[in-house]
């Protein structure tokens with residue numbers, strides 16, 4: 001039976017981020033979209049406007065809560081997805097990372113039991129491990145997420161203080177929890193007194209119709225919500241947002257102690273981008289690009305990977321979670337020697353040995369010919385290993 005345990009985090013984030021900058025690498029490991037999915041020309045215009053029309057504000061200090069007009073625009077966008085909040089209910093952040101980090105620090109302390117999907121985003125695991133919580137792993141069963149009966153059983157037994165969940169296109173599995181299961185999870189958490197930290201960073205990349213964030217089924221008393229525009233617009237401008245739910249001031253205070261406020265120029269430039277461009281049309285294009293890349297990558301995997309390979313086929317996003325029949329440490333080293341990197345499954349687990357036969361592949365970032373070449377190289381090395 002699953003039980004909570006303490007673990008020592010492994011510093012994966014630093015390695016991944018350093019690797020991302022290596023130009024010679026066919027990087028199937030990175031978590032960033034293609035440059036073709038970044039609206040560079042519109043962002044250039046928007047930032048030029050920020051500097052000409054609002055230079056005093058854009059180059060000065062601002063409130064730790066973030067640019068008010070940006071928050072008002074975001075509130076309007078959230079309301080379309082069923083999240084009814086005002087600018088005052090949210091704090092902009094330096095990426096989703098700061099929102100996740102701050103909320104985990106505010107909500108739990110050393111020794112608390114925190115439930116978390118398994119596999120989960122490695123940087124979230126690092127923060128949980130550093131905080132010294134006892135993690136209660138909730139296995140992702142399939143593309144609809146975890147087994148609700150299991151969640152109910154282990155939550156009733158261990159009463160976790162917090163559940164950290166990437167509800168849509170979870171990283172790395174690609175699982176998306178259907179609306180009905182979202183409600184059920186919320187009900188279980190209300191019964192067990194478990195707060196939910198919903199990471200919705202991939203929410204707007206979903207290709208599932210009418211999907212609603214978990215937070216839209218709640219008034220903020222159970223769900224805290226974090227997201228960013230790193231996967232939909234640009235990772236480098238670092239615009240994220242946190243809807244803490246009840247403890248907005250505490251979050252703003254913590255954030256102000258960390259970095260005073262997020263980049264004013266980036267927030268105003270990003271606000272101008274949202275005001276002047278058709279973001280929804282951009283999202284439609286990005287989704288189409290992602291779908292096309294996932295299909296191409298899946299085809300090459302089917303052709304070149306050994307029999308028995310299982311591809312998880314998510315309804316959106318740009319990453320594939322692939323399970324193979326062999327342990328991948330040695331394969332990884334041989335791939336790197338040929339300048340191909342992939343996301344080792346083990347990075348997304350807390351226990352050594354877990355996830356050793358799985359990998360996460362980014363099908364968006366490399367140019368198409370390099371994507372195909374990279375998967376072919378990986379397939380050859382796998383075939384030679386099995």
Ligand SMILES: Cc1ncc(COP(=O)(O)O)c(C=O)c1O
Nearest residue numbers: 031095096097121171201228230
């Ligand atoms: C699930 C998840 N949450 C948060 C982040 C961090 O996002 P940001 O770049 O906005 O800090 C990532 C980045 O890969 C992610 O996959």
